Amino acid sequence: MKKNLLTIVVSALLAAIFVLILFVFQVRQSEVAVVTRFGRPVRTQSEPGAFFRLPPGIESVYKLDQRIQSLEDPFTETLTADNNNLLTTVYVGWRISDAAAFFPKFKGGSVIDAERNLKEVVTQAKAAVVGKHPLSDFVNANPKDLKFDAIENEIKAILQEKIAANNSGIRIEYLGIKKIGLPESVTQAVFDRMTADRKKLADKLESEGLAEAQKIRSSADREAAQKISVAEGEARRIKGEGDAVAASYLPVFEQNPDLARVLLESEALETTLKERSILIFDSRTSPFNLLTGSFTNKLSK
Incomplete structure (x- = not known):
């Protein structure tokens, strides 16, 4: 009895599997199924899962990969x-x-x-x-x-x-x-053109660099000329002021030439002896004759 029951269960399972194979098909996530009836497409199924179909000979299922x-x-x-x-x-x-x-x-x-x-x-x-x-x-x-x-x-x-x-x-x-x-027929021509393009670009950059350098040089020359002009103007101003001061003393020196000479020789002597120096000179030579006292004695007379 138990053997007959087992046989019946197995037979039922096999029948169920057979029915599933005949009437059910499965669609995976990456697939789309085309169902044909007597060779003509009747529907498509793109959702994953199990779906009903009529048995082979009536309906057929073709699965297509819908991935890239x-x-x-x-x-x-x-x-x-x-x-x-x-x-x-x-x-x-x-x-x-x-x-x-x-x-x-x-x-x-x-x-x-x-x-x-x-x-x-x-x-x-x-x-x-x-x-x-x-x-x-x-x-x-x-x-x-x-x-x-x-x-x-x-x-x-x-x-x-x-x-x-x-x-x-x-x-x-x-x-x-x-x-x-x-192709080999055009490779050399392309390389030649690329070389020419590179040379053109290099020449352009060099030209721009030279133009910028000339611009900087001209600006520097202009600034230097301006500073020199200002300095020369200042020098002329100072010289003019000095000449004016000297001119104011000229009438006094004309009235007393000996005093003027003494003052000039004193200034020359002061300039000479600013630094610590050892001098060998003729005491009769101006302005060193001031150190002997002969000239001052002459003035006192």
């Missing part, structure tokens, strides 16, 4: 606006935004087919944008003249427009230029 997918287009050669060949490759991050549109567009919701189609569209959009820009927007001695951000945004805008027109159920999350290269 990454791809790169081939490293291809494109002509720029100034007729230079440029090698570029672009990376793209994309995801399934509308499973109902994506599934019939790419047979069975094939991600491989979607990426193959997307690569073609990316290459076309890239060629269209690169053809609008000169080589200097990609390769330049001055980093400020590079326009990678603008170019990437232009490629992304064209790509999104084409995808929306095709109604493929794809959304572009990010896009960027991964690598650029130059």
Whole structure:
């Protein structure tokens, strides 16, 4: 009896499992499910959990990964606006935004087919944008003249427009230029132009430096000339005052020439003997004759 009961329980469990497999499907957090009935999509399920379905043969469930997918287009050669060949490759991050549109567009919701189609569209959009820009927007001695951000945004805008027109159920999350290269035929020409640009920049900086140095030199010369002029004016003023004082004493000296001579010789003697010195001189020579007393005796007479 117990053996029969165990058999019945096991059989019931197996039947329940079989029913669940036939009539229930599970969706994970990172998935979106497309349910088809007789091969035609009837609904999508993007919320995680377990859901009812009709048995196989009537309904089928296709699960698609709705996480971001990454791809790169081939490293291809494109002509720029100034007729230079440029090698570029672009990376793209994309995801399934509308499973109902994506599934019939790419047979069975094939991600491989979607990426193959997307690569073609990316290459076309890239060629269209690169053809609008000169080589200097990609390769330049001055980093400020590079326009990678603008170019990437232009490629992304064209790509999104084409995808929306095709109604493929794809959304572009990010896009960027991964690598650029130059064919050997244009490499030397680019290097020569970069060298010329650097030389032009160096010449400009040198010219600005020389102009600034000349400006500083002229300012210094002007200031020095102004100070010299002020000093010369002050010297003339002092000389004029001295001449005026000397002129005031001139009438007195004209009345008594001997007194004037004594005063001048005394001043010369004072100047000579300011420092401690040993002098050898002729006492008859002026102004040293003042030290002998002969001259003062002569004045007293």
